[in-house]
Amino acid sequence: MVKLKRIICIITAAICAALPLSLAACRGDRKNKFDLSMPTFSKEDGWVQTMDDDFSRFSTIREVYDNTAWKPSPHGLRKTEYWCDKMITLDASEGAVVIKSIKTENHDCDVCNTKSGIFTGGIETADYDGDRRKETFAQAYGYFEAEVRVPRASGMWSAFWLQSYSVGKVGNKGRDGTEIDIYESSFVAKNPTKTGNALHWDAYDAPYYRMTDNVTDTGKNLYDGEYHKYSLLWAPDRYVFYVDGTPVWASDDGGVSTVAQYLKLTVEIRENKIGPYGQKLGGFENSSDGSTDFSIRKVSVWQNENFKSHIMSDGSYQDMKKTYDKAIAAACAIGAIIAAGIVWLIVLSVKRLRKKKVASSEISKVSND
Numbered sequence: 001m002v003k004l005k006r007i008i009c010i011i012t013a014a015i016c017a018a019l020p021l022s023l024a025a026c027r028g029d030r031k032n033k034f035d036l037s038m039p040t041f042s043k044e045d046g047w048v049q050t051m052d053d054d055f056s057r058f059s060t061i062r063e064v065y066d067n068t069a070w071k072p073s074p075h076g077l078r079k080t081e082y083w084c085d086k087m088i089t090l091d092a093s094e095g096a097v098v099i100k101s102i103k104t105e106n107h108d109c110d111v112c113n114t115k116s117g118i119f120t121g122g123i124e125t126a127d128y129d130g131d132r133r134k135e136t137f138a139q140a141y142g143y144f145e146a147e148v149r150v151p152r153a154s155g156m157w158s159a160f161w162l163q164s165y166s167v168g169k170v171g172n173k174g175r176d177g178t179e180i181d182i183y184e185s186s187f188v189a190k191n192p193t194k195t196g197n198a199l200h201w202d203a204y205d206a207p208y209y210r211m212t213d214n215v216t217d218t219g220k221n222l223y224d225g226e227y228h229k230y231s232l233l234w235a236p237d238r239y240v241f242y243v244d245g246t247p248v249w250a251s252d253d254g255g256v257s258t259v260a261q262y263l264k265l266t267v268e269i270r271e272n273k274i275g276p277y278g279q280k281l282g283g284f285e286n287s288s289d290g291s292t293d294f295s296i297r298k299v300s301v302w303q304n305e306n307f308k309s310h311i312m313s314d315g316s317y318q319d320m321k322k323t324y325d326k327a328i329a330a331a332c333a334i335g336a337i338i339a340a341g342i343v344w345l346i347v348l349s350v351k352r353l354r355k356k357k358v359a360s361s362e363i364s365k366v367s368n369d
């Protein structure tokens, strides 16, 4: 009997010991679903640099536009703020492109065509002729890194993101283009150690729009007035996001984009609104201490020869919106017919019940008489 008890004790102890280990292993498996390692950048592993923009090489913003793929983001009203070319400068002593942000009653710009408002800007690897866009640099897959000092003032955020002309196509999940937000700095007011990443695909309107995002506490102040490196490894099977070389998120949500996308480094200002990742932005005030400046020192992009066979063209994907719209309309029509049928049956049943009731009450009346 004592022996049996001992055996039961040993088995129970073994199960108790193994359970947390197996749970930990499961958690570990989830965490390690993706390879989070930084690229080696070695030729042997297929890595080739495709962009090496160090803005300290330039002395004017004109030189940047003339000698790199970077151009001003679309000039004019964005949401509540204006993206104005005049806000984009080159600070030679800083060795950086600096995007300024101001609130003023005396703005002087024919394109913005308003004196009063909030003015900021962005740069991107696309050129605009009116509404016509032409990519000056676009790439599918690879490694994308920007060395930036984010604005530290409230009411605003900066972002490094990749965009696709075909992000508006519905269907094919995010494989036909995904807005990839490598970082968005909307955490300064309350959570300065946090960083956010997001993926958006299938246009931006219901019912097709999909998105997924992530917030990571990096444990260090990213609004400390120093430069930090925000980067993305975009491989055929995953996106991995890094801050200063440390992975903060990995995902394959949307199925991973397969098409070439262009780069954007921009500022947005929404006074006292909720910004990305549900962050309260607070008010925006002009500043002379540089805290409203977005400084971009370097942008590097790499491609891997082994990724190239996975690249697809925008045109190889069909926009499924019309097909899906028709299917939804047909489903709604069928639903309406079924609902009408059910209502009709209920009405019929109620009428029959009433008739029966009247008939039975008349019979009981006759028998009572």
Ligand SMILES: [Zn+2]
Residues within 6 Å of the ligand: 075, 076, 083, 084, 085, 086, 109, 110, 111, 112, 113
């Ligand atoms: Zn302007």
